[in-house]
Amino acid sequence: MSLAVAKSNLEMSLRIEVIDFKKRPTCPSCKNPMTICSHSTPSKVIGLGGSYYTKYREYSCSNHRCPKFNSGKYRASNSWRIDRHKYDLKVESKITRLRFKEKKTYLEIKETLQNLYNIKISQRTIGNIISRYEIACKLDQERENSSKRKKTNEIFVSIDTMSPIKGEEKHIVAMDNYTNRTLLVETVKSENTENHIEFQRKLKKRISRNNTKLLGFMSDDHIAQRKAIKFVWGDKVKHCRCLFHFEKRIMLEPFKLNRKLKTKAKAQIRKIHYVYYFRQDKLTKIKDSPISDYLFEIIKDLVLLQTWKNKRNDTKLESIDFYERLIDIKDLLIELKEFTLTTPESSYKKEKRMLHILLRDINQILNDYHDDFKTLQRIKSYQNDLRLIFEAHTESSQEGFKKLLNYTEMLEEKLKSGKISSKEEQKYIEALYTFVYDRGKSLFHYRDIKNASNTNNAQETKFKSIKHNIKRTQGSTVGGRYLQRHAKYQLYVDPNATRDKIYQILLNADYKAINEIMKEDRKKYKRKLSKIKNEKQWSERIAHLKDKIRKI
Known part of the structure; x- marks a missing residue:
């Protein structure tokens, strides 16, 4: 039996998916239909239904007069798997769905694939697939405006900071309150005014590039945020204060x-x-x-x-x-x-x-x-009165602020008359009138913006959801460190995405950019002690320091 016949018989016994164009491609130079010139070697891939092979049908221009004649081979894009990936896109989609929808750990995902599909896969590979998907979601959202934003062409942005580990890097997050989509995430070492100003500049650049109208901001009462928003956007853009954070401030x-x-x-x-x-x-x-x-x-x-x-x-x-x-x-x-x-x-x-x-x-x-x-009862009655003022959403912002101002002045008069002996009640009233006289108007700015909320609770809920999911899947011991590394990407992930949506994100992702980002992240979070523990790295370090002495 000849080698060609043996190869043909082998291919007949295997499942081979041929990757081809839907229509015969035309030469970009002479515009004539291209002809099949060869087939690539079949490449093994593992799917949910078992192993199979894929091969490309390759085309080239056969027009002798064309400058592109036999100058290169053209292939269709592979919709089955990403080149050089061991598992096809259905397996990768299944892994990401098990992770984000069903909140399974790496070990649970591994056991599920083994039990249901007889697929053997390492936890490291599962981790790499999940990391690629997280970054792909970020790149997908950054690529263009969402269809929802294209329809409205208006955004109401909430700003907040996520701190996975106290005293370490923080993530400043901007989110569209209308669509709950993450607009921008920046990792900073400290939450100072300079970092917030730089963040606002990047956000302004992105919003202007997308031709989107900014209606206003919703944020907690962080002083660096206030200064940065005023510095970059001026007084024209309304800055609303979160009612929940206002309550926290006066209720200390x-x-x-x-x-x-x-x-x-x-x-x-x-x-x-x-x-x-x-x-x-x-x-x-x-x-x-x-x-x-x-x-x-x-x-x-x-x-x-x-x-x-x-x-x-x-x-x-x-x-x-x-x-x-x-x-x-x-x-x-x-x-x-x-x-x-x-x-x-x-x-x-x-x-x-x-x-x-x-x-x-x-x-x-x-x-x-x-x-x-009795003190707590009186404070609760004040809170109930304030809540009635804030819940009158149909009133104008001017009318709402006027009511708040009158109520605050009444409590201040009560305090000055010496009728209040409780230290906690005194501090409560002092905190209330300090806030109201300084920036109380901002508590009602949301009423001047269409369909705006008076809190950034949607953003806080998203933060908590990510934290709880990571605690469930990674455990509390390493959860904080994992959150610090992955939160800036997971904020872009939709846990309720359909299988088709996940498949399309993985299929259309820029894997060259993803690999570069993953490489940079590994360098950034690599343990610094390794260069002392590792003999080779330490030898290089000694040689570098000796060379430095000679140059002094």
Whole structure:
């Protein structure tokens, strides 16, 4: 059997996908149809249905008079896989979907591919595929305006900073509030005014290049952001302040009081004799005693109450609810005490003693924190009044600011008259009028912008979603470091992208640019100690330093 026949028989037994043009190509020089000149060697590729081969049908110009005659071979683009990649695009799409849609770890992805498709793949390869997809998403969004933005041709930009590891690099992020698409991400070492100005200049350049109209900014109240936006954009562009961050700024002292009340009250509940013994499983019921059973129910509620955790930035001031639950328990115990007074003096002696101790200790807790409770109640009433002002979205910005100003002046007058003795309440009012008099108008600028929100919560939610996904897939130990390296790309990834969308992003990606970015990232985050630990690198370092001595 000849070699050609053997090769032909082998090809017949294998699945081979021929990559060809839909229509016969024409020569770019003479415009005549090109002819098939050869076929490339079949190249093995692994797909979801098993291994197969791809080969190119190659064309060249056969016109003897054409300057391009037999000068080169033309191939169609490969829609099955990326050249020199071991796995086809369907496998790579499946991996990225398992990662971002189903939030699986590298090991879980590896096991899924092994169990469902009998595909063997290393975790390192999975990581490289995911990294390429993240960068491809960034390049895809940077290439052109989204179709949504083309229709509206207007954007309302929210600016915020993501800090994966405290004290290390941060990511300044600009996002379109209308489409929730990331516009620009810049990694900086510090959040100073110069870095923010440079970021705003890049953003301005990108927006002007896309012929897009900027309606305004939404940001938290970071001073460097304020200065940078004013410096680059001037006073013509409206800068809206996030209502949530405004609340955080004026509620610093109430937050501390809120935590203090709950934390200290819980500590005292844990010290109640019967609560302590119940938690140690040493408390026993009195047989055939309905009062003992009732008191056990109360103790269970107290045990549950002391597990109520503090929330960060608790604008609802849950310590008020916590205190009110204690009041409800006290009222129940008083009602039970009134019932026991109607019973003979000799009966329920142990239960009456237990009831007396519980009432005494709960009353002590309520008395200790009564003033704090009243202070928090007053602050919450101020917050509710402010919320009514801010929630009147149909009113004009001028009318809204006027109401806020009047309310602030009323509280300031109350403070100056000496009617407020609580330090936390005083600090709250001082923070409120300082903010309102300085930049209170910016809290209502969103009303002058069509369909604008009064917070940048959409951006904060996106940040949290990425953090939770990375914590789930990478673990909390290395999650922060992974987030620091990948957040600037993952902010561009749509976790709900369809299979077809993922396939198109991978197919149309610029892999030369992607490989360059990955190479630069590896250099940037390479451990600096390796040049001392590695013998070869250390020898090169010594030679470099010796050479430097000679040049001095």
